[in-house]
Amino acid sequence: xxxxxxxxxxxxxxxxxxxxxxxxxxxxxxxxxxxxxxxxxxxxxxxxxxxxxxxxxxxxxxxxxxxxxxxxxxxxxxxxxxxxxxxxxxxxxxxxxxxxxxxxxxxxxxxxxxxxxxxxxxxxxxxxxxxxxxxxxxxxxxxxxxxxxxxxxxxxxxxxxxxxxxxxxxxxxxxxxxxxxxxxxxxxxxxxxxxxxxxxxxxxxxxxxxxxxxxxxxxxxxxxxxxxxxxxxxxxxxxxxxxxxxxxxxxxxxxxxxxxxxxxxxxxxxxxxxxxxxxxxxxxxxxxxxxxxxxxxxxxxxxxxxxxxxxxxxxxxxxxxxxxxxxxxxxxxxxxxxxxxxxxxxxxxxxxxxxxxxxxxxxxxxxxxxxxxxxxxxxxxxxxxxxxxxxxxxxxxxxxxxxxxxxxxxxxxxxxxxxxxxxxxxxxxxxxxxxxxxxxxxxxxxxxxxxxxxxxxxxxxxxxxxxxxxxxxxxxxxxxxxxxxxxxxxxxxxxxxxxxxxxxxxxxxxxxxxxxxxxxxxxxxxxxxxxxxxxxxxxxxxxxxxxxxxxxxxxxxxxxxxxxxxxxxxxxxxxxxxxxxxxxx
Amino acid sequence: xxxxxxxxxxxxxxxxxxxxxxxxxxxxxxxxxxxxxxxxxxxxxxxxxxxxxxxxxxxxxxxxxxxxxxxxxxxxxxxxxxxxxxxxxxxxxxxxxxxxxxxxxxxxxxxxxxxxxxxxxxxxxxxxxxxxxxxxxxxxxxxxxxxxxxxxxxxxxxxxxxxxxxxxxxxxxxxxxxxxxxxxxxxxxxxxxxxxxxxxxxxxxxxxxxxxxxxxxxxxxxxxxxxxxxxxxxxxxxxxxxxxxxxxxxxxxxxxxxxxxxxxxxxxxxxxxxxxxxxxxxxxxxxxxxxxxxxxxxxxxxxxxxxxxxxxxxxxxxxxxxxxxxxxxxxxxxxxxx
Numbered sequence: 001x002x003x004x005x006x007x008x009x010x011x012x013x014x015x016x017x018x019x020x021x022x023x024x025x026x027x028x029x030x031x032x033x034x035x036x037x038x039x040x041x042x043x044x045x046x047x048x049x050x051x052x053x054x055x056x057x058x059x060x061x062x063x064x065x066x067x068x069x070x071x072x073x074x075x076x077x078x079x080x081x082x083x084x085x086x087x088x089x090x091x092x093x094x095x096x097x098x099x100x101x102x103x104x105x106x107x108x109x110x111x112x113x114x115x116x117x118x119x120x121x122x123x124x125x126x127x128x129x130x131x132x133x134x135x136x137x138x139x140x141x142x143x144x145x146x147x148x149x150x151x152x153x154x155x156x157x158x159x160x161x162x163x164x165x166x167x168x169x170x171x172x173x174x175x176x177x178x179x180x181x182x183x184x185x186x187x188x189x190x191x192x193x194x195x196x197x198x199x200x201x202x203x204x205x206x207x208x209x210x211x212x213x214x215x216x217x218x219x220x221x222x223x224x225x226x227x228x229x230x231x232x233x234x235x236x237x238x239x240x241x242x243x244x245x246x247x248x249x250x251x252x253x254x255x256x257x258x259x260x261x262x263x264x265x266x267x268x269x270x271x272x273x274x275x276x277x278x279x280x281x282x283x284x285x286x287x288x289x290x291x292x293x294x295x296x297x298x299x300x301x302x303x304x305x306x307x308x309x310x311x312x313x314x315x316x317x318x319x320x321x322x323x324x325x326x327x328x329x330x331x332x333x334x335x336x337x338x339x340x341x342x343x344x345x346x347x348x349x350x351x352x353x354x355x356x357x358x359x360x361x362x363x364x365x366x367x368x369x370x371x372x373x374x375x376x377x378x379x380x381x382x383x384x385x386x387x388x389x390x391x392x393x394x395x396x397x398x399x400x401x402x403x404x405x406x407x408x409x410x411x412x413x414x415x416x417x418x419x420x421x422x423x424x425x426x427x428x429x430x431x432x433x434x435x436x437x438x439x440x441x442x443x444x445x446x447x448x449x450x451x452x453x454x455x456x457x458x459x460x461x462x463x464x465x466x467x468x469x470x471x472x473x474x475x476x477x478x479x480x481x482x483x484x485x486x487x488x489x490x491x492x493x494x495x496x497x498x499x500x501x502x503x504x505x506x507x508x509x510x511x512x513x514x515x516x517x518x519x520x521x522x523x524x525x526x527x528x529x530x531x532x533x534x535x536x537x538x539x540x541x542x543x544x545x546x547x548x549x550x551x552x553x554x555x556x557x558x559x560x561x562x563x564x565x566x567x568x569x570x571x572x573x574x575x576x577x578x579x580x581x582x583x584x585x
Numbered sequence: 586x587x588x589x590x591x592x593x594x595x596x597x598x599x600x601x602x603x604x605x606x607x608x609x610x611x612x613x614x615x616x617x618x619x620x621x622x623x624x625x626x627x628x629x630x631x632x633x634x635x636x637x638x639x640x641x642x643x644x645x646x647x648x649x650x651x652x653x654x655x656x657x658x659x660x661x662x663x664x665x666x667x668x669x670x671x672x673x674x675x676x677x678x679x680x681x682x683x684x685x686x687x688x689x690x691x692x693x694x695x696x697x698x699x700x701x702x703x704x705x706x707x708x709x710x711x712x713x714x715x716x717x718x719x720x721x722x723x724x725x726x727x728x729x730x731x732x733x734x735x736x737x738x739x740x741x742x743x744x745x746x747x748x749x750x751x752x753x754x755x756x757x758x759x760x761x762x763x764x765x766x767x768x769x770x771x772x773x774x775x776x777x778x779x780x781x782x783x784x785x786x787x788x789x790x791x792x793x794x795x796x797x798x799x800x801x802x803x804x805x806x807x808x809x810x811x812x813x814x815x816x817x818x819x820x821x822x823x824x825x826x827x828x829x830x831x832x833x834x835x836x837x838x839x840x841x842x843x844x845x846x847x848x849x850x851x852x853x854x855x856x857x858x859x860x861x862x863x864x865x866x867x868x869x870x871x872x873x874x875x876x877x878x879x880x881x882x883x884x885x886x887x888x889x890x891x892x893x894x895x896x897x898x899x900x901x902x903x904x905x906x907x908x909x910x911x912x913x914x915x916x917x918x919x920x921x922x923x
C-alpha cells in the first residue's frame with residue numbers, strides 16, 4: 001500500500017517554477033531517497049507535504065496521504081494530519097527544537113495537541129536515547145547526535161504513517177549518522193512506515209534507502225531500486241552525480257572524464273590571469289572560446305604549474321605526486337609538538353573540575369604543497385585544533401611551530417603577521433562575511449587591491465563581475481569560493497579549511513575540492529582540511545590525521561587507509577562512512 | 586548527563602547569589618555616596634532643626650552647640666556613617682529638617698504611591714509593547730506594520746514630559762475625561778473610584794514617555810526574526826495549535842531581548858516618575874524629592890535617593906532573572922575568556 005504519493009506536483013515561488021510535474025510514490029515500510037543538488041526542489045517538495053511554505057509559494061497537483069489529498073484539506077484538517085500521520089524531521093535538529101523548553105515538554109505538547117495519551121518517554125527509548133536523562137534536558141544540553149535522535153523521537157512520537165527525513169544527518173559525524181539512519185530504517189520496517197529521505201548524498205541513499213529518485217531542476221530524472229540506479233545510472237545527470245559522489249582521489253580519476261571541471265559554470269584557470277573577453281587564458285597560452293578548460297588541463301595530477309613552466313598533462317609538476325603531495329616532502333610550514341589545550345575556564349572555575357581536555361598531546365607536521373586532512377568525530381577536538389593552528393588560541397602546553405619558530409614566543413606583532421599569512425575558510429562561509437559587504441569589500445578587507453580582487457575571483461573560478469554582488473545572493477559553492485579568494489588575498493603559506501564542503505551538494509563539493517587540489521599543486525600551498533568525512537579527506541588530502549578524544553590516533557598516507565592496520569577509532573569511522581567507490585583491484 | 590543538569594542548576598543558583606551580592610555592594614556604595622552628600626551639604630543641620638522648631642527664629646549659638654553634641658554631629662565621619670547606616674537598617678532615616686517629622690514617616694506616606702504609579706506604568710509598558718510588537722511582527726498587512734512603526738518612531742522620539750503634557754492637554758484640558766491631578770493629600774482616605782481616574786493619565790504618561798517605542802521594537806524584532814526559525818516550522822509541522830506556536834515557540838524565546846532591556850529600563854522609569862509626579866501632582870517620592878531639594882531638606886532627599894537606587898538595583902536583578910527564566914541558555918555570569 002502506498003502511504004505517500006505525489007502526482008504532477010508543481011511548486012511555484014514568485015517568478016519561477018521550482019518543481020515541475022513531480023511524480024513519486026513512497027510505499028509503506030520502504031525508505032525512498034529523494035536525491036538532488038541544492039536548489040533542485042527536493043526540500044520544497046518535502047515541506048509541501050506538511051504545508052510549510054513561505055508566503056507567495058503556490059503548490060499544484062496533488063499529494064496523497066493514503067487516499068486523502070493533503071492539498072485539498074482545510075487548515076484545521078491539515079493540522080490534525082501534521083505530527084500525527086506525517087512526521088517531519090529537520091536538517092538542523094538543534095535549531096529545530098525550542099531552546100527554552102525541555103525535550104519532555106516538546107513531546108508532551110505534541111501528544112497534547114493531538115489529544116493523544118501516548119508515551120513520550122517510549123519514543124525516546126525507541127530512538128536509542130535514555131529517556132530518564134534526556135527528558136528534562138534542554139536541546140542545547142544535548143550532543144548533535146542526541147539532538148537528532150530527540151528530533152526523530154519527536155517526529156515519530158505519534159507513530160505516523162509517513163516520516164519525512166529532511167537532510168537529517170548532514171551535520172553529523174559518520175558514526176552518529178550511521179546510528180541515526182539505522183534507527184530510521186529499522187523503524188520504517190518495524191512499524192510499516194513510509195520514509196521519504198531527502199539528501200544530497202548519494203552514498204547515504206545507497207546505504208539506507210530501498211529506492212532512489214534523482215531530482216534536478218524540479219523533475220525526477222531517474223527512479224529505481226538503489227542498487228540499480230547507482231550501479232548503472234542511465235540519465236547523464238545521475239552519472240555526473242554518481243561520479244562526484246564517488247570522491248575518488250585525483251590519481252584514481254586519471255583517464256576518466258573530468259566531470260567536475262567540465263560542468264563548472266566558472267572554470268578555474270590555473271594561475272592569476274585575468275579573464276580575457278571571449279574566453280579564459282591558460283598559462284600555456286591555450287584559449288578556450290567557450291570558457292571551458294580542457295579536461296586534461298585541470299584536476300589532473302601534475303597539471304600546469306605557475307606560469308606554464310610545465311606543460312599540461314605532464315606529470316611531475318611542482319607539488320609532486322597528485323595524492324595530496326605526499327610523495328615529495330617540501331619545506332616544513334607548521335608543526336605541532338605535544339599540544340595540550342584545556343577548555344572550560346580558568347582559575348577558580350578550573351579548580352572545580354569543570355574543564356575538558358580538548359587536545360591532549362597532539363603533534364604533527366604540515367609541509368609545503370601538502371594537504372593534510374584532520375578527521376574525527378564531533379567532539380574529537382577538531383575545532384579546537386583549528387584555533388591552535390591559526391595561532392588564535394594558546395595551548396596550555398606544547399609548541400606550535402611556524403617556519404621553525406615557536407609561535408607563542410614571538411612578539412605580538414610577529415604573531416599577528418603570522419596570522420595574516422594563514423588563510424581561514426569556515427563551514428558557513430556566509431556567516432564569516434560582514435552581511436553589509438559586497439564580494440569586493442569582503443576580499444579587499446584582507447588587503448587586496450581592486451586588480452587583485454578580480455584576479456583572485458578568476459583564480460577561484462568566479463566571474464570578476466560578481467565583485468559587486470552581496471554574498472547572500474550567491475550560491476553555497478560560490479560563497480565558499482569567495483571565502484577562498486579572501487583567504488588567498490593575504491598570500492598565505494597555509495590554508496586552514498574547517499569543514500568547508502559540509503552542507504554543499506556533492507557536485508558543488510567536488511568542484512570546491514578540485515579547486516583546493518589545484519591551489520595546493522600550483523601555489524605550493526599547504527592545506528589543513530578539517531572534516532568528519534573520511535571520503536572527503538581521502539579525496540583532498542595526501543595524509544590523514546585521525547583525532548579521537550583529543551589525541552592523534554592515526555597519522556598515515558591517505559592511500560593506506562584501507563590497506564594498513566588502523567586504530568579502532570579510524571576503523572569505526574571507515575566502517576560507518578557510506579561510500580560509492582568501486583572496490584579497486 | 587544528570588551530572589551536567591545538576592551542574593547547570595547549581596551554576597544558576599550560584600550566579601543568582603553572585604548577582605545578589607553585587608547588588609548589595611552597589612547599594613552599600615550608594616549609601617556611602619548618599620551619606621557623603623548629606624555630610625557635604627551646606628548649612629548646619631542643628632541650626633536648621635532649631636530654626637524649624639522655633640518657627641523661623643534664628644537659634645542661639647549655645648543651643649545649636651548643645652543640639653550638635655546631642656545629635657553626635659561632632660563625631661568623625663566614619664562614626665557618623667556607621668550610626669547612619671545602623672539607623673537606616675532599623676528604618677530610621679533621621680528627621681526632616683523642614684518639618685521635624687521622621688523621614689521614615691515621610692517615606693511611608695510617599696513610597697506606596699510611587700510603587701503604584703510605576704507598577705501600573707510597567708504593566709502598561711509590558712502588555713502594550715508585547716501587543717503592539719507582536720501585531721507588527723505577525724501581521725501580513727503592510728500598512729498596519731508601517732503604521733505601527735511610524736507611531737512608535739514618533740512616540741519614541743518624544744521626551745517623557747512632552748508625552749505627559751500632551752496627554753494632559755488632550756484628555757484633561759480638551760476632552761475633560763480625566764482629572765489632571767490633585768489627588769487628595771496623603772492623609773485622606775482614597776477610594777478606588779477616586780484613585781483609578783487619577784492613576785490613568787500619569788501611568789500612561791510614564792509608560793509611553795519612557796522607552797515604549799524601543800520596547801515595542803525589541804518585541805517586534807525579537808519575534809519577527811523567529812518567524813521563519815526551524816523550531817517554529819517544527820512546531821507547526823507537529824500540528825500544534827496556532828496559539829501554542831505563538832505563545833511558546835515565538836513569544837517566549839522572542840521576548841529575551843525585550844526582557845533584558847526592561848530590567849534596565851525600569852530604573853529609567855523610576856527616574857521618569859520624578860517629573861511625571863510633579864506634572865500630575867502625584868504624592869509620591871519623586872515629587873517629595875523635588876520639594877525636599879528646593880527646601881534643602883537633605884535627610885529626606887538622601888533617603889529618597891538611596892531608596893531610588895535600591896529600586897533600580899532590584900529591578901535590574903529581577904530583569905536578569907526574567908531573562909534567565911525565559912532563556913535557560915543565558916548564564917547569569919560573564920562568559921569565560923578563552
